[in-house]
Amino acid sequence: MFRHYIECQDPGRIISLLKNLPAPFSSFSYTLLPQYDLGPTTPSDQYGGFPECQLHKTGYIFFRNFPTTAIRGLAFPGGGLSVMITPADTDETIRLRIWHELLHTVQQPGQNPDDMDAWINDNLFRRIVRWLGILSEETWQRLYYDYLTGLIE
Numbered sequence: 511m512f513r514h515y516i517e518c519q520d521p522g523r524i525i526s527l528l529k530n531l532p533a534p535f536s537s538f539s540y541t542l543l544p545q546y547d548l549g550p551t552t553p554s555d556q557y558g559g560f561p562e563c564q565l566h567k568t569g570y571i572f573f574r575n576f577p578t579t580a581i582r583g584l585a586f587p588g589g590g591l592s593v594m595i596t597p598a599d600t601d602e603t604i605r606l607r608i609w610h611e612l613l614h615t616v617q618q619p620g621q622n623p624d625d626m627d628a629w630i631n632d633n634l635f636r637r638i639v640r641w642l643g644i645l646s647e648e649t650w651q652r653l654y655y656d657y658l659t660g661l662i663e
């Protein structure tokens with residue numbers, strides 16, 4: 511089970527988004543942190559000080575507009591994840607971002623959450639649907655993450 515550290519003025523929003531993730535990610539425990547508390551993270555050297563969470567099955571979710579980097583999330587296979595939430599994010603954007611990083615932590619060979627295009631192009635039906643442009647990018651992410659989640663034992 512994952513343990514999430516949440517640093518956000520509206521933690522209820524994050525908690526309900528986490529509960530809306532599919533199993534095995536929808537059961538978790540959490541700790542609320544005061545503003546700017548880095549919890550179990552250390553600032554990353556590689557990613558402009560972005561908080562890095564290396565603890566196994568541990569998430570750090572924080573509300574900030576981190577100025578020094580374009581990244582919004584970090585994860586370590588077999589380790590933890592950190593996800594930044596900005597004022598512009600919709601609920602579904604946040605949910606998909608957290609889901610994406612959670613998938614990185616349980617990544618098996620050949621299941622890379624960053625390889626969505628390869629997954630789409632691998633199948634003629636999906637390729638045609640994508641070419642037709644009838645599904646939003648978030649819908650594709652949902653379908654792909656569902657597929658990856660289904661591969662987790």
Ligand SMILES: [Zn+2]
Pocket residue numbers: 610614623624
């Ligand atoms: Zn990724």
